[in-house]
Amino acid sequence: MLSTTFLGVNFKNPIIAASGTYGYGREYESIIPLETLGGISVKGTTLLPRSGNKPPRIAETPSGMLNSVGLQNPGVDAFIKNDLPYLRSKDIAVIANISGNTPDEYAELARKLDIPGVDIIEVNISCPNIREGGKSFGADPKAAGAVTAAVKAAAGKPVMVKLTPNVTSIVEIAKAVEAAGADALSLINTLTAMRIDIKTKKPILGNNTGGLSGPAIFPVAVRMVYEASRAVKIPVCGMGGIETPEDAIEIMMAGAACVQIGAAIFRDAYAPKKIVDGLGEYCTENGLKNISEIVGSVKFNERDNQW
Amino acid sequence: MEFFQEFCAVISHSNLTETIHDIWVHSPKAAAAALPGQFVNIKVKGFFLRRPISICEVSSDALRLVFEERGEGTKALGGIMPGDGLDVLGPLGNRGFSTDKYESAILVGGGIGTPPLKFCRNSLNKSAAVLGFRNEAQVIMAGEFANVQVCTDDGSRGHHGNIKKPLEKFLKTGSYEAVFACGPKPMLRAVVALAEKYNVPVEISLEERMACGVGACLGCTCKTVVGNTASYPRVCKDGPVFDGKAAVLC
Known part of the structure; x- marks a missing residue:
């Protein structure tokens, strides 16, 4: 009822832990088994280790949070040696999330990750928290296409490109990435944002700005998933503030073939399980053979100015 | 590290000062597992992130938490009354004080x-x-x-x-x-x-602004230096207690 084939990879359900919110899969095992999820997109990985941004890296907002972690990670070689074997031992689809400073770096990461245990490469061209690379690739259709093409030429795995919402036209970027050979899109990454401590007049985050996530961005995600999925032929993985089964259903109706869950787990560690269970119940209640029947099923209001 | 997410009943609430609250919550699993220096991450109604609060002490089936109103979230938490429920994630932190090592x-x-x-x-x-x-x-x-x-x-x-x-x-x-x-x-x-x-x-x-509290998000990293090697451990999972000589306190 929930099993989904996405980019030729079998997901036992369409719910995936979003990169940066679930580490490399071990942290929540004490509460819910990793295998509850259909897939995991692992912490963003770079060629060399990164120590990330200076603290504070977290700020709360109404209905959400800002982070400016800055891609702290042990580097791709350490991921392959220390974390991938653990993920391989689990019945779960593994999405390796990569970030680089140049198209060549992205390509090298994709080559290194062309190994058993990695099912899909997610290309992060949208991290708002690093000065170099990431962000500027994601906001420029040409640069986004160049990174996508470089990764496609090097990768043996399906390639999903993660888009930033910090653009004027998500359609333009989505089309450029599709034209460059991407197998799928994932969106949205966080929205660039800022909070200021009015007592000190200083930004709360050590990095001054960060990325906004949580329910605050959910409606933006729904709109962008709808726009992007209508504009391209490749499948879309939706994310951004999803907390409940109803949220997951909504973004699937907007056009998402699968769904990533991020910050919601910080508030409720059982959120992924509740969402998976809720999707199952929804299928039963609505007589669906498979949840994929609802993907893109939104019925638009006729826009008639003569009302 | 074994921890739990439980909905716990508040047993008692008193004030130590106008803004410092002293509560006991019924939490048998967390109380049995807790070690000195560990903390819990508590959900506060109306706020997105949980609030990390150190464990003051334990009984056989309850945790004592003493916390100060620092902002709107802890202020709201201070309004908790006996009989109310509290969503408690913990005990958290892989490294507490070495009370097993020293007498x-x-x-x-x-x-x-x-x-x-x-x-x-x-x-x-x-x-x-x-x-x-x-x-x-x-x-x-x-x-x-x-x-x-x-x-x-x-x-x-x-x-x-x-x-x-x-x-x-x-x-x-x-x-x-x-x-x-x-x-x-x-x-x-x-x-x-x-x-x-x-x-x-x-x-x-140590304390730092946190999101997950379990080591997944890397939001609360601090810096330690041993010899010439700098590391960036997570306060929540790799701490919250650190060797004072290694921690960089800036």
Whole structure:
């Protein structure tokens, strides 16, 4: 009822832990088994280790949070040696999330990750928290296409490109990435944002700005998933503030073939399980053979100015 | 690390000062697993992120949490009443105070850094405590420690001044194996410097803005240096207690 084939990879359900919110899969095992999820997109990985941004890296907002972690990670070689074997031992689809400073770096990461245990490469061209690379690739259709093409030429795995919402036209970027050979899109990454401590007049985050996530961005995600999925032929993985089964259903109706869950787990560690269970119940209640029947099923209001 | 996410009933609530709250919550699993220095991450209605709060002490089936109103979230949490439910994630932190390694320690607390040291006191054979506060009205839990020296910035109670002199006095006796400290960073720097002077192991509890509390998000990283090697461990999972000589307190 929930099993989904996405980019030729079998997901036992369409719910995936979003990169940066679930580490490399071990942290929540004490509460819910990793295998509850259909897939995991692992912490963003770079060629060399990164120590990330200076603290504070977290700020709360109404209905959400800002982070400016800055891609702290042990580097791709350490991921392959220390974390991938653990993920391989689990019945779960593994999405390796990569970030680089140049198209060549992205390509090298994709080559290194062309190994058993990695099912899909997610290309992060949208991290708002690093000065170099990431962000500027994601906001420029040409640069986004160049990174996508470089990764496609090097990768043996399906390639999903993660888009930033910090653009004027998500359609333009989505089309450029599709034209460059991407197998799928994932969106949205966080929205660039800022909070200021009015007592000190200083930004709360050590990095001054960060990325906004949580329910605050959910409606933006729904709109962008709808726009992007209508504009391209490749499948879309939706994310951004999803907390409940109803949220997951909504973004699937907007056009998402699968769904990533991020910050919601910080508030409720059982959120992924509740969402998976809720999707199952929804299928039963609505007589669906498979949840994929609802993907893109939104019925638009006729826009008639003569009302 | 085994932890739980449980919905717990608040057993009691009292105020230690106008803004410092003292609650016991019924949480048998977390109470059985908790170790000195660990914390819980608590959901507050109306706020997106949980609030990390140190475990003050445990009974067979309950946790005692003492926390200060620091912002809107902890202020809302302060309105909790006996009988209310509280969503508690914990106990968290892979490294607490080494009460299993040492028989005795000097406990140094600064303000709201004092509560977790009570758990240490309960777990040690012998302890002394140096507790620093702004003034007498802010003094909490002084009667709950052994060999305690209270210090106030304005001299309204106990030693007039910071914790340095009383701490040095206890260090000079040479009868304590370690120093455990929790409080503001300037205090921690002074404690580490004195412990180093007397060549006594020192462990400090750190705090940082957190999201997940379990090591998944890398939001609360701190910096440690051992030899020439810098590391960026997570306060929540790799701490919250660190070797005072390794932690970079800036």
